[in-house]
Amino acid sequence: MPPASLNSVGLSLNDCIKCNICTSYCPVSQVTDSFPGPKYAAPQSERFRDFGHPFYADGAGPISRTLAAGQMPDASVDYCSGCRVCNEVCPTGVRIAEINARARARIVAARGISLRNRLLGRNELLGRIGSIAPGLANFLLHNPLSRRLAAALFGVAEKAPLPRWHHHTLNRWLARTRAQRLRGERKVVYFHGCATQYYEPFVGIAAVLVLEHLGYEVIVPPQNCCGLPMLSNGEFGAAESYHRRNVSRLIEFVNAGYPIIGTSTSCTLTLKEEAPELLDLENDAGTRALKLATWDIFEWLRERLDQGQLPSDLRPLHQSDQPFILPYHAPCQLRAHRIGKPALDLLARIPGLDLRESHARCCGIAGTYGYKTEKYQIAMDVGAELFDFVAAQSTESNQDTEGSLSFTACDSETCRWQLEHGTGLPSRHPIELLAAAYGLYDLHARRPADGN
Amino acid sequence: MLDLLVIGAGLTGLFAAYTAARAGLRVRVIAHGAGATHWHAGTIDLLGYLPNGQDAVANWTQALPELPPAHPYRLLGVDAIAQALDEFQHLAAAAGLPYVRAAGATDLNTSGPQAEPISQRDAPAEQFHDPDLGQNAALVSPVGAARPVYLAPAAQQAGNLEDDRPLLIVGLDGMPDFYPALIAENLQRQGRLARSASLPLNQLTKRRDHSPLQLARLLDRPAAQAHFTEMVVDVAAAGERVGLPAVLGLNDHTRLLKKIHQAFVSRDPNTARSQDGQGSGAAVFELPTLPPSVPGLRLDTALRARLDRLGVRVEIGMEVCGFHAAGRRIEWIETETGSRPLRHTARNYLLATGGILGGGIYADRCGHVKETVFDLPLTAPQTRTQWLRPLFLDRRGHPIFQAGVSVDHRFRPLDQSGGPVYDNLWAAGAILAHTDPIRERSREGIAISTGCAAANAVVRGL
Numbered sequence: 001m002p003p004a005s006l007n008s009v010g011l012s013l014n015d016c017i018k019c020n021i022c023t024s025y026c027p028v029s030q031v032t033d034s035f036p037g038p039k040y041a042a043p044q045s046e047r048f049r050d051f052g053h054p055f056y057a058d059g060a061g062p063i064s065r066t067l068a069a070g071q072m073p074d075a076s077v078d079y080c081s082g083c084r085v086c087n088e089v090c091p092t093g094v095r096i097a098e099i100n101a102r103a104r105a106r107i108v109a110a111r112g113i114s115l116r117n118r119l120l121g122r123n124e125l126l127g128r129i130g131s132i133a134p135g136l137a138n139f140l141l142h143n144p145l146s147r148r149l150a151a152a153l154f155g156v157a158e159k160a161p162l163p164r165w166h167h168h169t170l171n172r173w174l175a176r177t178r179a180q181r182l183r184g185e186r187k188v189v190y191f192h193g194c195a196t197q198y199y200e201p202f203v204g205i206a207a208v209l210v211l212e213h214l215g216y217e218v219i220v221p222p223q224n225c226c227g228l229p230m231l232s233n234g235e236f237g238a239a240e241s242y243h244r245r246n247v248s249r250l251i252e253f254v255n256a257g258y259p260i261i262g263t264s265t266s267c268t269l270t271l272k273e274e275a276p277e278l279l280d281l282e283n284d285a286g287t288r289a290l291k292l293a294t295w296d297i298f299e300w301l302r303e304r305l306d307q308g309q310l311p312s313d314l315r316p317l318h319q320s321d322q323p324f325i326l327p328y329h330a331p332c333q334l335r336a337h338r339i340g341k342p343a344l345d346l347l348a349r350i351p352g353l354d355l356r357e358s359h360a361r362c363c364g365i366a367g368t369y370g371y372k373t374e375k376y377q378i379a380m381d382v383g384a385e386l387f388d389f390v391a392a393q394s395t396e397s398n399q400d401t402e403g404s405l406s407f408t409a410c411d412s413e414t415c416r417w418q419l420e421h422g423t424g425l426p427s428r429h430p431i432e433l434l435a436a437a438y439g440l441y442d443l444h445a446r447r448p449a450d451g452n
Numbered sequence: 453m454l455d456l457l458v459i460g461a462g463l464t465g466l467f468a469a470y471t472a473a474r475a476g477l478r479v480r481v482i483a484h485g486a487g488a489t490h491w492h493a494g495t496i497d498l499l500g501y502l503p504n505g506q507d508a509v510a511n512w513t514q515a516l517p518e519l520p521p522a523h524p525y526r527l528l529g530v531d532a533i534a535q536a537l538d539e540f541q542h543l544a545a546a547a548g549l550p551y552v553r554a555a556g557a558t559d560l561n562t563s564g565p566q567a568e569p570i571s572q573r574d575a576p577a578e579q580f581h582d583p584d585l586g587q588n589a590a591l592v593s594p595v596g597a598a599r600p601v602y603l604a605p606a607a608q609q610a611g612n613l614e615d616d617r618p619l620l621i622v623g624l625d626g627m628p629d630f631y632p633a634l635i636a637e638n639l640q641r642q643g644r645l646a647r648s649a650s651l652p653l654n655q656l657t658k659r660r661d662h663s664p665l666q667l668a669r670l671l672d673r674p675a676a677q678a679h680f681t682e683m684v685v686d687v688a689a690a691g692e693r694v695g696l697p698a699v700l701g702l703n704d705h706t707r708l709l710k711k712i713h714q715a716f717v718s719r720d721p722n723t724a725r726s727q728d729g730q731g732s733g734a735a736v737f738e739l740p741t742l743p744p745s746v747p748g749l750r751l752d753t754a755l756r757a758r759l760d761r762l763g764v765r766v767e768i769g770m771e772v773c774g775f776h777a778a779g780r781r782i783e784w785i786e787t788e789t790g791s792r793p794l795r796h797t798a799r800n801y802l803l804a805t806g807g808i809l810g811g812g813i814y815a816d817r818c819g820h821v822k823e824t825v826f827d828l829p830l831t832a833p834q835t836r837t838q839w840l841r842p843l844f845l846d847r848r849g850h851p852i853f854q855a856g857v858s859v860d861h862r863f864r865p866l867d868q869s870g871g872p873v874y875d876n877l878w879a880a881g882a883i884l885a886h887t888d889p890i891r892e893r894s895r896e897g898i899a900i901s902t903g904c905a906a907a908n909a910v911v912r913g914l
Contacts, residue, residue, distance in 0.1 A: 017809075019490070019743055020490075020641070020663070020743045020744045021485065021486050021490050021744070023663060023665070023744060024487065024490060024665050024743075024744035024749065029661065029775075030666070030669070033659055033660045033661055036661075037663075088485075088767070088768055088769040089485050089486040089768055089769070090485050091484055091485030091487075091488070091811055092485070092811065093484065093485075093771065121500075191568060202496075232772070269790055272790035272791040273790035273791070274788075291791055292791055292792055294791055295791075335769060336769075336790065337504070337789055337790045337791075338769050338770055338771075338787065338788065338789040338790060338794070339789050339790075339794055340765075340767045340794070341765070341767070344765075357760075357765075359756075359760070417789065
């Protein structure tokens, strides 16, 4: 095996053997000429940019270093959605998506960032502002006139599936139900991410209920955005300050030996790998400790299953005799963890559940990508593969069981919104399904089974 | 617990997983990246050249005894190889990707090629006494040379050089790495009637990306198929057979092949010898291209679809970074993740990681050659100066490409003393020693036959 390097991103381009497998799988270059494909955009172009090399005479970092004339990355790299399918299929381990992310950061460092991308990167701030008066915020954002204005003025795609603020945050629910929360010796830390806090607190509720059902006290400490939306949009400086704040807020729990468990696959991926790698923080002790303590919730639950610690009181998800058909899409951000598809192992335990595994490469939305007017159609074209897969399961279910699909499942929030937008079916996090199968959660109303 | 964990998702790993899963085993496949199938020409080459032979092998069953005794084919014997190929043809046919004997004079008036492997399957004993067994045929290569092939995708079979019909090689303007004039000129030098032509792509698509895969996706569309058929028929003269780059569709290429063939037949009934547009008598055939190789992708898709039906999960993006053994048993292996290593436990492990190109063997600058997963003992040249011969295209090949793992007759890797290193570890495919699949033109034959044999050995051992 090649020796590990100090800068695994930059040097990994030397492992490229030009086999074109990444080009065969890239969902974006399949549907548009705006992106020339992973091989051209990353390893081939990177050779002509001198910042790929980790060692500089002046000791400057890879992003802040000023560029020599003519070495500005081509603007087409902005059309990489960052889905990481290229990394997944590359047989030699080139960090293609990360090379592209760094190239975008170089462009932003030299030319600045648009107001739109700056806003899309700040979903924590948007979430917090909106949650002051969710009803008003939803009205202001979601009426047709403002969507048209947002498209015309900022370039936020008019039809893209923007989330709605929930009437309460996860923190409010935790405060309200404090008396009912489990206390105990065994503890885990829950990293909810911005989407769960402000838009989908019920996903966090389902996670807390399942973890407590296993006998663990769930600690939800103050936390920040993981920084991924900023990393995707090339704002590395802001992302770094968010990441450092998360490290300082979580490190005491990490040092106490508690696992940091998340339901958002992108947030956990950022804590594990994206922030350390892209921001060159791999040697930062706190970053490294947090990286090793972070788990996707199903990755952690699979360990409990393997050790025989998972309660077996799982019930069918509905009453009728017909199987409950559920198309499941493992999002690219989960596949980038390289932990397999742990949700499949757990959901397979639910009686009467007919799981259908999607092999679609990407739903298209890729975080903030599909929200941009110039990229909305690309995102929908990329997602067609997944939408067609879901539609095919639906047809099949009609013939076989005379029922129809009621849900899809996916681990990542923006992917669920895109799935709902593309298929018209409601989508659920697998943890909601598991919580429902334990009788803790109402899958339709998205609230605890006991009404709280 | 899994009965078998296959490491590697190329032809070897996927076919081994298929064989084991069909025998009822619980199987999973993990791999660092998508398999080398994506680089394949799509044909199943059994044995094209002997280590010291100048001429192409006419029949591999007769050439087998001339291979060195440790060669994987010698461990298997003709019957086991033929049986594995038979299984492969059956799988491919069931997945809608028919493979035929390249040398078979398929009379397509009575039965389609899909029927062939199935009838063979019903009467295996008969097949082994079949006079055509092992007969190679020379197909046109992407530079117009002769390429010894045993099984060909039905779409490539009419590229047989024993056929005396004149050849028209048609390229597409703007498609990279495909040179119809070069192919035709090389064919003329070998005394064949051949010419070339080129078709404009701008009438078919506005896209600028003209990679083989993109063109294949385009030609899956009915409107593009109709237009393309017209263009091909216009450029060909009566009596010619047409060679096209292998881009005639990713999911639906047989339909386009038939369409073009029927257009020829309706224009001039003497053009072709086949009724349905497939096999050796067809008026059109595909020529493999550089990667991304569409025939290789079709094969990968077919294999994965069959595995999906058998409930076998294929997980890509997993690089093995460690393992644990107790005595002569491997207890678990670990793959690297975004955080801590991930542990995989199974009763048996099958190593199908490939050779130097596939990543199963790593050769460094200092001359060390290493098996990348279990650090198994390798049969390899002692020093770096012995790796390569001075001439790049030396007919004897290069010693480094014979480097690999030595196995017993059950395909378990052996240590220096000649005993199995582990009792539950098996190896197959390009990682095996005593064979140079590039030089021998035996890559796919080794993959299918040893993958099948190793999987069967696992099944018998349970």
